[in-house]
Amino acid sequence: MHVEGTVLTGRDFEPIEGRVVVDDGRIEAVERVETDSTDIVCPAFVNAHTHIGDSIAKEAGAGLSLDELVAPPDGLKHRLLRETPDEEKVAAMRRSLRFMRATGTAACIEFREGGVPGVEAFERARDGLDIEAVVLGRESRDAMDASDGFGASGARDGDFAALRRATREAGKRFGIHAGERDPDDVDAALNLDPDFLVHMVHATDAQLDRVAREETPVVVCPRSNLVTNVGVPPIAALAARTTVALGTDNVMLDSPSMFREMEFAAKLSDVSARDVLRMATVNGAAIAGLDYGVVAAGKRAKLLVLDGDSDNLAGVRDPVRAVVRRAGQADVKRVLL
Structure with missing residues (x-):
């Protein structure tokens, strides 16, 4: 053909x-x-950072701070995820995955809440769909074992050293949120030698230079960062130093449309359209290990x-x-x- x-x-x-x-x-x-x-x-496209489970609560939490929205264990999203029956979560995730495919997304890197049951629910949602996913379990070693790796909430939320060692030994991916609220957790996240960082809104110049030296890829989610009022990532500064990919982040906050994310990133930052398209395609594929x-x-x-x-x-x-x-x-x- x-x-x-x-x-x-x-x-x-x-x-x-x-x-x-x-x-x-x-x-x-x-x-x-x-x-x-x-x-x-x-x-x-490759959507390099998603939380598809939050499809159950689109546009919930208006006016809440980032911690009130998503901080584990009692942020709004976590409470709603605990309260929602599994089949309702599966159906909502499946609809988001269908929308992603319809808008040109071939694959995503999913940070999957809920431990092993959360990983299993995501795979049920994806069953029969031809969109691919690199699923990073959260909350437990068992979730990492049942998935493609581990997606850490942030270095301030716990000690992830053992899970980082486990992912390395298993040949799986380890990603971690960093620099979303402030720069205080960035160095601790880098000390884990992650496969990639997510957000990096508040990285200092010294931290950006360290990212360059250590060749650590970064996934930016500018629409989400603006919605949660934490600022916007320094996309151009990051792109000058390392591999940068785009993600749409939390479906509660934004649609998982890479068209919208690309347009926003291009008009927000001083980077070329070609650079942004790379962030939405080949760079995300590289971070996900996709050919x-x-x-x-x-x-x-x-x-x-x-x-x-x-x-x-x-x-x-x-x-x-x-x-x-x-x-x-x-x-x-x-x-x-």
Whole structure:
């Protein structure tokens, strides 16, 4: 099979008129050919930080502080998760996963509350859907054993050294929130040698330089940070130092739309559209350990096809900027996963 149009190729998303040839789930070739198609073909997205379980409480908690909303164990989200029947949580998560797929997301990195039952509930929600997930259990060693690794709430919330050692021994991923409220937990998080950090809103210059030296990737979630009134991440400063990916964070606070996250990040920060698209695709894939995120021969075929002749996209002069700053769900023509 193949898809045609303006194809955004490689890590720099060079636009070419051509087609992508797919065989057995892999990109066999990217060819320059004349085509009548006005479609825009780009990599599908990787949402590098989600809390999908919070789909049960969309737009709850208006006016609450970050700690009142999400701090374990008694923040609003944790209370609601304990009170909600499992099947209701599974159904709500499944709807969010369907929405993510419909808006071009191929995979997510999920920080999964609820221990082993929480991990199992997420997998039931994902059953039969072709969206992939790197699920990081929380709250226990058993949850880490039952999932793809461990997602720590933050160094101020407990001692995660033993769990970090366990993930390393098991060859699994360890991610941790850091610098969301203030810089006080950043160095302690870095001392754990995590596979990635999440947020880093309040990192100091010295901490940013340490991130660069230690080559620690960072996932930023600017919409969530603004909603919780903690500030905005220094996206450009981080991108100048390390691999940066985008995540939509808590479904209670924001829709899990990478279109919205990209547009917000691009218009908020002094980074190029190409840099933002990398954050939403190949950088997130690298953090997740997934072999896609670029349109190139040999990569797994995870592709998003946009209707370049939609009322929204017709007349676009720069397709990369259009994908990042303008496109949305109504422009999605096809998602190949």
